[in-house]
Amino acid sequence: MRENGIYLDGEKISPAISEVSKIMSYNISNSIDVLLHKIKQEEINLKPEFQRDFVWDIKRASLFIDSLLVGLPIPSILLGKLKEDENFIVIDGQQRLKSVFYFCDGYFYVNGQRKVFRLSSLYDRPWNNKTFDELEPTLQRRLRNAVINSTIIEDVDSNPDIVYDIFYRLNTGGVPLKDQEIRNCIYPGSFLAFLNRINRYKNWRALVGKAIPDRRLEDVEVILRYFALLSDFNNYQPSMRNFLSYFLSKNRNNVSIESELEAIFTKTVDLIFSNIGYHAFKKYNKFNRSICDSIMVAISQCILENKNIYNIKEQYNKLLNNSDYSDYISVTTTSTYNVKGRVLLAKSYFTNEM
Secondary structure, rough: OOOOEEEEEEEEEEEOOHHHOOOOEEEEEEEEEHHHHHOOOOOOOOOOOOOOOOOOOHHHHHHHHHHHHHHOOOEEEEEOOOOOOEEEEEEEOOOHHHHHHHHHOEEEEEEEEEEOHHHHHHOOOOOOOHHHHOOOHHHHHHHOOOEEEEEEOOOHHHOHHHHHHHHHHEOOOHHHHHHHHHHHHHHHHHHHHHHHHHOHHHHHHHHHHHOOOOOOOHHHHHHHHHHHHHHHHHHHOHHHHHHHHHHHHHOOOOHHHHHHHHHHHHHHHHHHHHOOOOOOOOOOEEEOHHHHHHHHHHHHHHHOOOOOOHHHHHHHHHOOOOHHHHOOOOOOOOOOHHHHHHHHHHHHOOOOOO
């Protein structure tokens, strides 16, 4: 029986109305100068390694700067205030804030490359093709004094389900945020940096089948899924989305577990890659998350429990031909029955306990 809330494709995306009533929010107006100060002091988190890269093109960003200079109405931004440290995350409006921050800084960044931010395609404006430093002092002050309205949601780290729902429903720059992009905004901390770092591990990239990490962080989410299931396998309950979010929330600054998790991750990845190869997590030549989590978790459990692992390649081939396993990885793949079923079945094959 489902608990109260809103569901999409069987996944709970919104809490019940009684929970929504707990949201506390208020509106404030800040000048660009104040917002820039908060960004520079990292009170507003715009770090690209933890959030979306700058996805607006220079024409769209220039048009936003132009709107500020001529005094056109600007849509409000939506900020979440963290109870833990009183800092802010950007729920909606990141591209607007990055546009003005980068313009005043003189540069914007795309795929790690720094480029001069020069206003573009504003053909009837005297500031077209100029950098911030090239603007007349009066125009510089006008921009810094421009006001952006903000809606602040209190204690977002205490209400992850509610804030997740807000992220899920909003489109930023016309492109819906992915689950892991949402988590990266809600739960900034050392664990995210750890996930991003090990996502670059050479043999892991080979198993994923892409040399460069995914910009939308889907490969990072796969690693988070592996760690969450390995750490709390017996207590797994759907939805997978909430299970991963709570694990990340609980460990966002738990540096004490990182070395242990990295050791078992690299050992498991190396073992799989050396014995099975590039195709280990693929079905019909496409990466399959359910195959990945079951093989990874099962082998890691064997290593941690000091169980002998037999003929990995041969047992792997037998496992993929098992009709029950095929069901576990094909239908309602995040149900408790199928998640636990495929991991336990894989483990039984690799330990030759069939």
